[in-house]
Amino acid sequence: MKALVQAELLKLRTVRLPATLLLVTLALVALSVCATVLTAGRTGAPLGAHDPDLFRVALSSASAGTTMLLVLGILVLTQEFRFGTATPSFLVTPRRERVLVAKLLAITLVGALFAAVSVLFAAALSVGLLRLRGLDVVLEGPLTRTVLADLLVVVLYGPIGIAVGALVRNQVAAVVGALAYSFVVENLLVALLPDVGRWLPGGASAAVLQLGDVATTRGELLPPLGGALLLVAYAVVLSLVAARLTLRRDLA
Amino acid sequence: MTTLAFDGLTKRFGATTAVDGLTATVRDGRVTGFLGPNGAGKTTTLRMLLGLVTPTAGTATFDGRPYAALQRPLQEVGTLLEATGFHPGRTARDHLRVLAVAAGLPQGRADEVLRAVDLAPAAGKRVGQFSLGMRQRLGLAAALLGDPPVLVLDEPANGLDPQGIRWLRDTLRALAAEGRTVLVSSHVLPEVEQTADDVLVVHRGRLVRAGTVAELRSEGGTRVRTPDADRLVAALQQAGHAVRRDDGDLLVGAPAPVVGQVALQAGVVLHLLEEQGGGLEEVFLQLTADAVPVPAPVWGAA
Numbered sequence: 001m002k003a004l005v006q007a008e009l010l011k012l013r014t015v016r017l018p019a020t021l022l023l024v025t026l027a028l029v030a031l032s033v034c035a036t037v038l039t040a041g042r043t044g045a046p047l048g049a050h051d052p053d054l055f056r057v058a059l060s061s062a063s064a065g066t067t068m069l070l071v072l073g074i075l076v077l078t079q080e081f082r083f084g085t086a087t088p089s090f091l092v093t094p095r096r097e098r099v100l101v102a103k104l105l106a107i108t109l110v111g112a113l114f115a116a117v118s119v120l121f122a123a124a125l126s127v128g129l130l131r132l133r134g135l136d137v138v139l140e141g142p143l144t145r146t147v148l149a150d151l152l153v154v155v156l157y158g159p160i161g162i163a164v165g166a167l168v169r170n171q172v173a174a175v176v177g178a179l180a181y182s183f184v185v186e187n188l189l190v191a192l193l194p195d196v197g198r199w200l201p202g203g204a205s206a207a208v209l210q211l212g213d214v215a216t217t218r219g220e221l222l223p224p225l226g227g228a229l230l231l232v233a234y235a236v237v238l239s240l241v242a243a244r245l246t247l248r249r250d251l252a
Numbered sequence: 253m254t255t256l257a258f259d260g261l262t263k264r265f266g267a268t269t270a271v272d273g274l275t276a277t278v279r280d281g282r283v284t285g286f287l288g289p290n291g292a293g294k295t296t297t298l299r300m301l302l303g304l305v306t307p308t309a310g311t312a313t314f315d316g317r318p319y320a321a322l323q324r325p326l327q328e329v330g331t332l333l334e335a336t337g338f339h340p341g342r343t344a345r346d347h348l349r350v351l352a353v354a355a356g357l358p359q360g361r362a363d364e365v366l367r368a369v370d371l372a373p374a375a376g377k378r379v380g381q382f383s384l385g386m387r388q389r390l391g392l393a394a395a396l397l398g399d400p401p402v403l404v405l406d407e408p409a410n411g412l413d414p415q416g417i418r419w420l421r422d423t424l425r426a427l428a429a430e431g432r433t434v435l436v437s438s439h440v441l442p443e444v445e446q447t448a449d450d451v452l453v454v455h456r457g458r459l460v461r462a463g464t465v466a467e468l469r470s471e472g473g474t475r476v477r478t479p480d481a482d483r484l485v486a487a488l489q490q491a492g493h494a495v496r497r498d499d500g501d502l503l504v505g506a507p508a509p510v511v512g513q514v515a516l517q518a519g520v521v522l523h524l525l526e527e528q529g530g531g532l533e534e535v536f537l538q539l540t541a542d543a544v545p546v547p548a549p550v551w552g553a554a
């Protein structure tokens with residue numbers, strides 16, 4: 001399995017996609033940090049300019065990369081079918097579920113890298129922007145917890161992407177569907193139907209992040225650990241269903 | 253050494269039967285041509301052999317084991333399928349390194365096999381820029397990665413220019429000379445005729461002929477010229493061989509040595525004794541012609 005994970009990591013290192021998605025991730029993180037820090041204290045903004053939580057909330061922008069990890073996971077799997085590399089992959093490793101597990105592990109490691117870079121970037125940018133506005137950097141509140149929650153959420157979206165890709169297999173359908181879902185559908189569901197929303201991946205990650213008043217649903221979320229377990233369950237259940245249903249199909 | 257066996261192998265896609273009860277053996281240490289027109293079921297058969305397509309019925313095995321049961325597949329069976337299976341943005345060397353790592357082989361094997369297929373100068377190029385012929389070479393390099401005793405090659409000559417086809421022929425000969433078992437499919441007979449020892453001919457998913465190239469070649473019949481035709485015809489017919497008169501000569505449905513033996517025993521002088529050239533191709537065309545399902549050995553149709 002170690003060799004298979006190494007092979008999956010080498011696959012990722014030898015194409016341009018991960019670097020591109022990392023740049024997009026950092027752009028999203030930057031947007032989110034800017035939105036939080038630059039609007040603080042202005043009319044309609046959720047946080048005041050001197051809110052002790054400001055730095056912590058800005059720091060949690062590091063979780064903006066979840067969607068890109070989801071997309072990376074989907075592409076990692078669907079490209080194998082689009083380019084036909086699934087054939088050599090399964091010739092080397094005829095037990096297809098082993099390839100799936102290797103991909104899940106590999107993207108978890110990549111997700112950790114994305115998350116770590118995002119946290120450092122979000123921290124540096126937040127401090128920079130706060131100083132620029134002449135505001136204090138308040139290192140208060142559960143900062144470590146926020147950083148860990150950011151890391152966890154970003155890391156868990158990669159395996160979910162792999163599982164979704166394995167289930168759908170059609171690259172365009174999977175990516176477009178995932179983007180439409182995570183940017184539009186899920187936000188609506190979490191806002192309008194909190195009873196459903198808290199059980200969705202978005203609700204679960206909001207539960208892990210626990211940003212208090214900033215979260216889209218108030219007091220409706222699962223406990224942080226529950227949210228984390230729910231995200232893991234999504235990845236595991238979707239992977240099992242894919243391993244049973246779609247991965248066994250003929251490669252004709 | 254490994255023997256490949258197909259036993260009642262069948263694949264149905266809906267109402268279509270792509271492969272229909274194929275039973276055959278591929279002997280070890282020999283080159284076996286897997287022949288048939290396009291759509292005969294060759295690719296589906298090979299993909300079932302390699303565990304990529306699940307058979308509706310029957311088995312395909314390597315020394316009794318299905319592909320999925322091989323411990324180190326790349327080191328046991330080298331595979332070249334149609335020239336897809338490459339990420340266009342990945343370089344040739346990286347494509348092979350990925351396979352090597354997954355198979356537990358040293359990454360240095362990538363450059364070794366690229367040299368073996370004359371692709372070393374393009375090692376750092378992205379596969380998206382490769383011609384079809386270069387992809388075929390890269391595919392063959394991947395097949396050689398694990399230095400396997402068995403090679404399964406699906407239409408390896410596709411997309412190769414005449415030099416490439418000659419190169420492929422030489423390469424296959426060299427690989428067979430090293431004692432490897434080679435199963436190579438083709439819809440163009442001359443591509444494998446000079447390389448193969450044995451042939452399996454499939455048509456519409458069924459095996460219509462299996463034998464050595466020499467056997468099938470002699471089925472083109474033997475042309476005989478003799479001043480004493482009547483006596484030779486009688487002797488040959490008595491020995492159970494089909495005979496037909498053709499422009500003053502006789503065409504006999506038997507290999508030349510057999511005809512010579514009969515003539516000697518009948519005391520008949522021969523002026524010409526010649527196996528029909530192009531016999532194999534004729535046999536192939538007849539075996540796979542739509543009008544002829546499973547013909548008896550043909551002879552002298554020229």
